[in-house]
Amino acid sequence: MFEYEFMTNAFAAAGIVAVVSGVVGYFLVMRGQTFAGHALSHIGFAGATGAGLIGLAPLWGLVGFTLAAGIIMGLLSERISNRDVAIGVVLSLALGFGLLFMHYYTSFATQAAALLFGNVLAVDHAMIATLAALGAVTLAALAAIMRPLIFASLQPELAEAKGVPMRFISTAFLAIVALAVSACAQIVGVLLVFTLMVGPAAAAQRLTKGLWSGLMLSAALALIEAWLGIVIAYHTDWPVSFCIAALSALVYFAALAVPRAPVQHAHSHSH
Amino acid sequence: MTNNIVELDRATLQIGGRAVLKDVSFAIQPGEFIGVLGPNGAGKTTLMRAILGLLPPAAGRITVFGRSPQRGDAAIGYLPQLRTVLPDLRVRGLDYIASSLHGERWGLPSLAAADRKAIEATLDDIGARDLAARALSDMSGGERQRLLLAQALMGDPKLLLLDEPLISLDARHQEVVIDVIKNVCRERKITVLFSAHELNQLLGAIDRVLYLGNGQAELGTVDEVVTAPVLSRLFGTEIEVLRAGGHIFVLSRGRDVERDAHNHDHDHGHHGHAH
Numbered sequence: 001m002f003e004y005e006f007m008t009n010a011f012a013a014a015g016i017v018a019v020v021s022g023v024v025g026y027f028l029v030m031r032g033q034t035f036a037g038h039a040l041s042h043i044g045f046a047g048a049t050g051a052g053l054i055g056l057a058p059l060w061g062l063v064g065f066t067l068a069a070g071i072i073m074g075l076l077s078e079r080i081s082n083r084d085v086a087i088g089v090v091l092s093l094a095l096g097f098g099l100l101f102m103h104y105y106t107s108f109a110t111q112a113a114a115l116l117f118g119n120v121l122a123v124d125h126a127m128i129a130t131l132a133a134l135g136a137v138t139l140a141a142l143a144a145i146m147r148p149l150i151f152a153s154l155q156p157e158l159a160e161a162k163g164v165p166m167r168f169i170s171t172a173f174l175a176i177v178a179l180a181v182s183a184c185a186q187i188v189g190v191l192l193v194f195t196l197m198v199g200p201a202a203a204a205q206r207l208t209k210g211l212w213s214g215l216m217l218s219a220a221l222a223l224i225e226a227w228l229g230i231v232i233a234y235h236t237d238w239p240v241s242f243c244i245a246a247l248s249a250l251v252y253f254a255a256l257a258v259p260r261a262p263v264q265h266a267h268s269h270s271h
Numbered sequence: 272m273t274n275n276i277v278e279l280d281r282a283t284l285q286i287g288g289r290a291v292l293k294d295v296s297f298a299i300q301p302g303e304f305i306g307v308l309g310p311n312g313a314g315k316t317t318l319m320r321a322i323l324g325l326l327p328p329a330a331g332r333i334t335v336f337g338r339s340p341q342r343g344d345a346a347i348g349y350l351p352q353l354r355t356v357l358p359d360l361r362v363r364g365l366d367y368i369a370s371s372l373h374g375e376r377w378g379l380p381s382l383a384a385a386d387r388k389a390i391e392a393t394l395d396d397i398g399a400r401d402l403a404a405r406a407l408s409d410m411s412g413g414e415r416q417r418l419l420l421a422q423a424l425m426g427d428p429k430l431l432l433l434d435e436p437l438i439s440l441d442a443r444h445q446e447v448v449i450d451v452i453k454n455v456c457r458e459r460k461i462t463v464l465f466s467a468h469e470l471n472q473l474l475g476a477i478d479r480v481l482y483l484g485n486g487q488a489e490l491g492t493v494d495e496v497v498t499a500p501v502l503s504r505l506f507g508t509e510i511e512v513l514r515a516g517g518h519i520f521v522l523s524r525g526r527d528v529e530r531d532a533h534n535h536d537h538d539h540g541h542h543g544h545a546h
Contacts, residue, residue, distance in 0.1 A: 144377055147380045148375055155367075159374060161323045163343025209362060210362075211362065211380065
């Protein structure tokens with residue numbers, strides 16, 4: 001299947017996006033902000049269709065809208081992830097706007113399905129280069145704030161006392177999530193961003209207890225699911241996004257079923 | 272001049288425009304173990320946040336180590352009340368503590384060999400070495416508290432702020448935690464502010480008690496502070512204080528106010544608590 005250029009392109013693009021999604025998603029799960037990530041992707045849909053309406057590439061509408069929304073969410077509250085209702089209302093509104101924009105730009109409607117559910121087989125070299133750049137910026141920004149981000153996520157009260165700029169960290173993190181969501185939506189679509197950003201990360205968190213091992217496993221699972229999804233799609237002719245979504249769910253539930261790592265009761269004889 | 276570790280001079284602390292503590296003055300001396308008591312909402316956490324430099328006083332002055340409180344002061348160890356519970360988090364104890372070491376610096380997390388040694392040594396000091404390798408989600412409440420205590424002790428603090436470290440622990444674990452804190456802090460000459468709902472477990476450990484209530488604060492020995500007139504003023508209602516069998520009961524109209532405030536009321540009669 002590698003004799004087809006669209007297949008090698010698909011593997012390259014999915015590979016980049018999977019690693020970025022797996023890494024960023026790990027922190028999204030750690031912070032309990034998965035719903036905020038989901039909302040950002042929906043807001044991105046309005047951005048993408050809006051961009052189409054004014055003649056811009058959908059990706060930049062996606063990036064612009066999710067980035068703006070991520071920053072606003074971060075500034076509004078350090079604990080926005082708990083405001084499920086507010087986020088839910090905003091994400092439905094965004095989807096509604098997406099529909100409105102499509103209504104006025106009918107020729108764009110053919111791309112709507114691609115936006116909603118992804119179309120990795122249509123990726124070209126220019127898109128791969130863009131995704132690589134987007135991924136590099138995302139990972140670089142995450143690396144820059146990773147240490148205080150972990151501290152602020154695990155122990156917010158103490159981090160605040162120790163001088164971590166909490167609002168800046170949460171805002172910067174949601175901006176990073178926005179970039180990752182934009183890249184991810186190119187592969188699996190805005191509706192299925194969860195499959196690469198949350199599924200692998202949640203499974204990895206179940207299966208490991210070290211930060212680095214969790215991060216690595218999350219990225220690896222996302223990569224395997226994305227690539228295997230493409231392979232299965234190639235052989236079955238099922239949509240790629242479905243295959244990735246199915247694998248993601250399968251791995252997540254398999255991880256849930258794995259008994260927790262044996263607890264060493266080293267202390268049981270010490271007192 | 273004084274060498275007080277913490278001093279409040281007619282300080283007023285406000286949250287959202289409401290004065291939690293009004294015109295309060297007291298001074299805590301080096302090496303003291305202070306039990307911080309008072310009803311819910313009396314300002315125990317607020318006081319600690321002010322000492323940490325997170326809440327500037329609306330009026331008056333607070334000095335910590337002889338200067339204004341500074342956010343991120345490395346000489347203060349802090350054990351926050353467990354408000355953020357992440358039960359499903361499979362993070363090793365070692366990584367959990369490591370995340371707080373220089374956690375305010377930018378860049379990637381890293382764990383120097385010296386830091387790892389220091390964490391293990393501190394866990395050793397409080398008899399909890401095995402927690403380093405265990406996942407947070409597998410720890411009992413008592414183990415988590417000990418992990419947090421080890422974390423608060425990292426970096427040789429001179430002042431320890433412990434916000435309700437006994438909450439959600441059963442009586443046996445409460446005694447263990449108090450003993451560990453008492454011994455470590457006495458040995459290292461650390462000044463301790465230890466907030467709790469109940470006075471009795473602390474009686475053997477504390478030097479003085481800081482009772483908060485009704486916007487006021489009273490610092491003194493147990494015999495000075497835990498009296499009907501002082502507590503009646505702090506609770507804003509008539510309080511009776513009974514002493515029996517080495518225990519002190521603070522009663523309001525015949526009800527034990529500490530026990531009422533304590534919402535984790537376990538049945539542990541077999542530990543010989545006279546109640």
